[in-house]
Amino acid sequence: LNYDADNDGVVDTVSHMDGSRVLLVEVDADQDGRTDRWEHYGEGQRLEKVGFSRAGDGIEDAWLFAAMDGTISKIELSTARDGRVDRTEYYERNALTRAEQDTTGDGRPDKWETYVEGRLGSVAFDTLGRGMADRRLTYGADGTVRFETDSPGERPPPPAR
Ligand SMILES: [Ca+2]
Ligand SMILES: [Ca+2]
Ligand SMILES: [Ca+2]
Numbered sequence: 001l002n003y004d005a006d007n008d009g010v011v012d013t014v015s016h017m018d019g020s021r022v023l024l025v026e027v028d029a030d031q032d033g034r035t036d037r038w039e040h041y042g043e044g045q046r047l048e049k050v051g052f053s054r055a056g057d058g059i060e061d062a063w064l065f066a067a068m069d070g071t072i073s074k075i076e077l078s079t080a081r082d083g084r085v086d087r088t089e090y091y092e093r094n095a096l097t098r099a100e101q102d103t104t105g106d107g108r109p110d111k112w113e114t115y116v117e118g119r120l121g122s123v124a125f126d127t128l129g130r131g132m133a134d135r136r137l138t139y140g141a142d143g144t145v146r147f148e149t150d151s152p153g154e155r156p157p158p159p160a161r
Helices: none
Strands: 013-018 021-027 037-041 047-052 062-066 072-077 087-092 095-101 111-116 119-125 135-139 145-149
Touching: none
Parallel strands: none
Antiparallel strands: 013 021, 021 037, 037 047, 047 062, 062 072, 072 087, 087 095, 095 111, 111 119, 119 135, 135 145
């Protein structure tokens, strides 16, 4: 279903329907022939998530989920831009609070980030494939970095005297 929202004779909105049910609406707001926004609808015609292209090249690689109050609750990212989500960012009141990422492509997160007032507070890694963090870097507000590990045979450097 094609639609010309701003009535200038160029189609800018394409709706994909299943019978009378809207599944997906593709919006090309700047009308360059490449979709800028993908509106995905779920049960009960509820807007489930909004896809967008971070590179602006018509390839959908990020999906925004809104909380009930309209603020961002979550953004899913396909960093390889292949449609597979490998990074999920969580937001509170539109501020990034934490993220988890699958860097090894096995579908399980192995890198976890936390954010404190907009800055990176810690990064933890699963380097042993156990599904839990075994290394952690914690960043203090004063620029200090603390390293923790429970990898066998690896110990953090001794504290400077
Ligand atoms: Ca138009
Ligand atoms: Ca466009
Ligand atoms: Ca992984």
